Amino acid sequence: MEESLQQFKADFFKALAHPLRIRILELLVDGKKNVNEIQSCLEKEGSAVSQQLSVLRGKNIVHGTKEGKKVYYSLSDPMIGELLGVAKDIFNNHLINTISRLEEMTINENNEEDM
Numbered sequence: 001m002e003e004s005l006q007q008f009k010a011d012f013f014k015a016l017a018h019p020l021r022i023r024i025l026e027l028l029v030d031g032k033k034n035v036n037e038i039q040s041c042l043e044k045e046g047s048a049v050s051q052q053l054s055v056l057r058g059k060n061i062v063h064g065t066k067e068g069k070k071v072y073y074s075l076s077d078p079m080i081g082e083l084l085g086v087a088k089d090i091f092n093n094h095l096i097n098t099i100s101r102l103e104e105m106t107i108n109e110n111n112e113e114d115m
Contacts, residue, residue, distance in 0.1 A: 015059035020044065021052045022084070024073075028062060029081035032074040 016022060020042070027033060027041055039049050053073060056062040061080060064071040075081060 011059060012061070015055055015061055018052060018055070020048065021056055024049070024052055024056065025061070025075065025080060026084060028073060028075050029084065032065070032072040034070040034072050036070075038073070 016025070023042055024038060027038060033041070035046060035049055035053070038053075039046055042049065053062065053064075057064065057073075060076050062073045063076050064073050066072075
């Protein structure tokens, strides 16, 4: 059972491991969108968007619902939006830590020059 969970996590994160797929998911956090709307927001070609949506659909991260002639995509689980928010927080923490280290290095260099 534990190995199945680890495999699920690995496959899930592999499916997220593309900047365009992340961007698509960020758009879908705000609600369902069709391919044309996604293309327009991302300023990307239809084939690129469709290819990435196919990967996300294949891993059950998004699902499509046909309404008339259009297919609208949405997140299969709202917690995906929370995960993206946590990833952003981790990025910000990393950035803050890096800036702090750089500031410390600059202070140390200035102190050594004053001696």
